[in-house]
Amino acid sequence: MTLHLGILQTDSVLEDLQPRFGDYPTMFEGLFHAEAPSMTFTTYNVQHELPQIHDCDAYLITGCKLSVYDDFLWIRELADFVARAIEAKKKILGICFGHQLIAHFFGGEVGPAAAGWGVGVQSSDLIRTPSWMSYVGQPPPQLHLVSSHKDQVLQLPNGAEVFAASEFCPISGFTLGDEVLTIQGHPELTTEYSAALMGVRRELLGEAVYQAGVESLQKGTDERLFTQWMVSFMRQENWQSATARSRQNHG
Numbered sequence: 001m002t003l004h005l006g007i008l009q010t011d012s013v014l015e016d017l018q019p020r021f022g023d024y025p026t027m028f029e030g031l032f033h034a035e036a037p038s039m040t041f042t043t044y045n046v047q048h049e050l051p052q053i054h055d056c057d058a059y060l061i062t063g064c065k066l067s068v069y070d071d072f073l074w075i076r077e078l079a080d081f082v083a084r085a086i087e088a089k090k091k092i093l094g095i096c097f098g099h100q101l102i103a104h105f106f107g108g109e110v111g112p113a114a115a116g117w118g119v120g121v122q123s124s125d126l127i128r129t130p131s132w133m134s135y136v137g138q139p140p141p142q143l144h145l146v147s148s149h150k151d152q153v154l155q156l157p158n159g160a161e162v163f164a165a166s167e168f169c170p171i172s173g174f175t176l177g178d179e180v181l182t183i184q185g186h187p188e189l190t191t192e193y194s195a196a197l198m199g200v201r202r203e204l205l206g207e208a209v210y211q212a213g214v215e216s217l218q219k220g221t222d223e224r225l226f227t228q229w230m231v232s233f234m235r236q237e238n239w240q241s242a243t244a245r246s247r248q249n250h251g
Contacts (some may be wrong), residue, residue, distance in 0.1 A: 003036065003234055006056035006077065007011055007043040010064035010097055024062045027188040035227045047074045050081050058091035058234045061098025063186060067151055068097060068104040069111075079105035082204055086179045091234045094182035096149055098175070106157035113152040115168050117205050119198055120213030121221055122147040122185060124164040124172035132232040133163075134180075136225070143173075144222050145185030146194045152184070181233045187223040 007025045012018075021027070023041040032039050045149035051059075061078070068075060079101060082092055096103045104110040114243050123144045126133075133139045143164055153171040156162065164183065173183040195217055202210045 002038045002040065003058060003231070004040045004042070004056045005032065005234075006051050006059040007041055008046045008050075008059055008061045008081075008098070009043050010046055010062050010078070011066070014200065016200070018192070020196070021190075021193045024188065025111050028060060028062070031188050031223065031227050032231070035224065036231045037191070039231075046078050046081075050077065053085055053088050053090065054080075056090075058093065059085055060068060060093040061095060061101060063096035063098070063148070066097070067110070068083050068101045075101070086177075089179060091236075092180045093230055093234075094180065095188070096147075096184060096186055099182035099184050100151055101152055102176065102180055103153040103157045103160070103171075105154070105176075106160075106176065108153055108157035109155035109158070110151055111154050111170070112150055114160055117213075118147045118152075118168060118184075119201075119205060119209060120147065120194060120216030121145070121191065121219040122165040122166065122168065122172075122216070123219070124169065124185075126163060127165050128161065128163040129173065130163060132236050135232050136228045140222070140225075143185075143226065144219055145183070145187055145226065146189040146191060146221060146223075147185045148194065148197060155240070178236060181230065183226065185226075187226045188229075189223075191217040191221065 007028055009024055013021060013023050029041050095218060101111045106179055121144055123142050129139045143152055152169055156174060157176060160174045160176045162171055162174050164171055169184055175181050198210055198213050
């Protein structure tokens with residue numbers, strides 16, 4: 001099955017960092033192409049345009065420096081698009097800002113984290129292992145991803161289930177029905193990019209947070225595994241149908 005993913009771009013990489021690292025759509029395309037070479041992509045700058053619901057098989061909401069509760073019309077319009085896409089049974093992936101947007105507009109709560117900035121490589125425990133994880137293989141006990149956020153999901157949206165949690169970020173990842181998969185971390189970001197971004201924000205972060213973030217970059221990261229999970233999640237109904245057919249044929 002060829003998947004056509006719509007990248008809902010909410011922000012851009014800082015101009016000074018783009019020559020070295022590219023912009024978010026390029027990062028995500030490279031990430032997915034490594035695991036699903038047949039995937040195709042269309043990017044929509046959602047501050048100016050939104051797709052038609054059926055333009056793509058699935059949609060991914062990128063990170064953004066703004067907060068989901070900031071009063072901008074495009075944020076509310078994006079949330080309305082997501083609601084209609086879910087009704088149409090489209091798969092939705094929410095990354096950082098996308099994770100928070102779905103919580104905020106679907107009955108949850110988002111706000112500044114009491115613990116402050118989360119930067120560098122953050123680890124979360126896998127407290128639930130849905131079928132889209134196990135289809136890829138036995139999930140590890142923890143997930144390690146580059147992070148960069150000050151806001152957090154403080155309360156789950158209606159009907160959501162947490163699958164990743166940590167003491168620092170208790171709602172690190174959740175699903176909402178069979179349509180929505182979100183994560184607070186950034187599978188698209190490398191540790192090199194994280195180091196560069198923390199360098200730009202060093203004064204904003206404060207020296208203690210900056211140093212801890214830099215030290216955390218020595219950890220291994222699981223962006224490849226999480227990308228496999230995202231692909232499995234988007235193809236979930238197809239996997240389940242194939243498994244059911246196999247059981248019928250060999251029962």
